[in-house]
Amino acid sequence: MATVKAVLRKKKNPEGHFPIAIRITKDRKSSYLGTGQYIEEKYWDEKNRCVRKSHPNANVINNFILIKTSEANTKVIEAETNLDYQTVSSIRKKIAGDKKIDFFAVAEIHLKNLQNRGKFHQYDTEVGRLKKFKKFLGRSQLSFNELNVSLLKKFEAYLLHDKKRSPRTVVNYLILIRTIYNLAISESIVDRGRYPFGKGKVQIKIPETQKIGLTSEEIQKLELTKDVTEAQQKALHVWLTSFYFAGIRVGDVLQLKWSDVKDGRLYYRMNKNSKLVSLKIPDKAKEIFKFYRKEIAAKNDLIFPYLEKVDLNNAQKVSTRTQTITRNLNRHLKKVSLKLKINKNMSMHIARHSFGNISGDKIPIQMLQKLYRHSSVTTTIQYQANFVHKDTDEALENVINF
Template sequence: MIASTTIFYDTRRPLKDGTYPIKIKLTYQRQRKYYLTGISLSKEDYQKVFGERPRKHFKDIKLELQAREQKAVGIIRKLPVFSFEAFEKEYLNQLPKGTDVFSVFDQYIADLHKQGRASTAISYGNASQSLRQYWGKKNLPFAKVTAEWLMGYELYMVGNGKSLTTVGIYLRSLRIILNLAIEDGLMQKGSYPFSKRKYQIPAGRNVKKALTLEDIQKIFDYEPQTEAEAKARDLFLFSYLCNGINMKDIARLRYRNIQDDKVTFVRAKTERTSKKHLKPIVAVLTTEAKEIIQRWGNKPVEADSLIFDITTDELTPQKEVARIKQGVKTTNKYLKRIAQNIGIKSNISTYTARHSFSTILKRSGAPIEFISESLGHHDLRTTESYLDSFEDDVKKQYASVLTSFRKNN
């Protein structure tokens, strides 16, 4: 029994532009599978393409679709023994340019650069590069990205010393790409591999990053040996005092963000991704935070001026990202030196300030709703992932309750 093919106009679900995808339908032993051609048409245009006398443009589309079908027929005839798997191996590797995973990655990264989202573009670029290294081929057909393929990638990454957190970051980028492909008709929705019954992206558990209140006091009391140490210490403390604000948001603060002893800002991380109800973060400026601004703030003080000299207005988005990364790297270098000098054994960095802010508030009894709002989270589960465990002495205190009856003897 020979497999049969036909051109199939799939009107079950429109794409985001209102057109419908055209597929090659392959039937074998009463089983059917559909393969995307990368071409989609409105119902009106489809009638023109397959009308009696299609005009030049529509005739070209018809000839292209017929050529795609003939290619499928040719592959079937060459196979010694037909199977869908053997057919797909040949057919999917011959898809036209722009219809595979890496092509959509490249286009999405280019769009991010056009939007000035350089940091996000770099993140997607890293994910794409990692996936290319694993696959080892120039093109990656969407149909190849199965649950088994994803598990293989996860094992490959972990086997090469990468953390589950990194795996999760890269695969969340891939998940976005697959969703875009489904919207554009490049991938069939039934082939989507991310689900509870197929493959779930691993959620890496962050290593404890929060400092104790005692450690924070040591940093406050530390006498810097150089100006570089002083600046690193103050940027860390400013982040800690201002709701765990990260370096990118510190770099973007302007004097107009300060009003009535408060600093108000929108996280760069969420200003483009939050669809609605974008809520600014409001942090109280303590005396210590004001002193840090006084020491390191740009002069003269003007509403539109950046507060700190981490970056400048003249930089391109790409150069801004590079400048901020360098600022983080330099700050972390001196923070580690400070930690060593005062006996803090934790691996301290600028990010430690954010975790310390949230965890110390938790330990003080602050409601998780307040902490969540202060961090700018939209989901309490996100906040919970930031909250570190209690100090050892608190654990010992509660553990002693388990045998408190012995004290009464």
């Protein structure tokens, strides 16, 4: 006889919550049905198989679990009254139904999760990638049975050769597809039997990317140039501010406020990981800030006025507007680099690479970790490896100079 129980599965989501599932066990084999409900582990009562009363929605969730468990029990009884032997997988399929599960339906759940977590830039990017995947397929529906190694290899070749996408961009597409497939597995929508990723299947290897920053001489050109338009000069102000503060991301620069400036220091919270940052304001940055304090009375207390007409409490609008502003800033920066004959791909993001390039191995790695706001020193070591070439250069010279 099969048994049906509510359980808390151990694979947590990005928010640190764990999924509640209905477990069907027969002949010491188990299969799971997702309920779509997630809670923190501390709220789960393992003994009574329910949510603790301390959870704000305990009654609602427990009633839902009771209904789902009852429905599963009914289906189990119906299946077991069949004269033919029923495996745990066949029982689960009868409960889940025979409908073909659509990949893009699960993709919508993934996109909704991104919105709920405030990842609006990632949301916009991945909506675009899914549209390209649909265009490759020539349709807007795809069952997980069809999502196999052969299809993924064809899509990979299509992106690389037909669309001339870089290997790193192709990897991003495959990571998205894998993420959606894993979501379907975690929600017990599909099982892992047909999983097309991993050893002997589609292996995702992130290629090394080339990070090139400006030299100190090139940055001095930017600092001293006068032959620029007003829009280009303001773009340079934003870029230099990012550089002066060890490569603050453009989204954070645009949201800097005068209230963040206290006693000669800049205090702000990073949007990417919510870390609090405190840095001394360099004299060069003070000169830029003076210009905006004197010339522009920015609304919303903003130092730079680009987001002054945007509701800063609306994360989605801020994200969308920031993307547009960044494109415009990059366009102005490219024009400046052409005038100054700086033959590098000038953009806002290269400010961070430029700080890494100039710091090289001059600053202890632990201090660079603090300046970059990296959670792990390993991340700092890997990042800085793009710019530290002294040892390898000397080794090469020692070999060939004979």
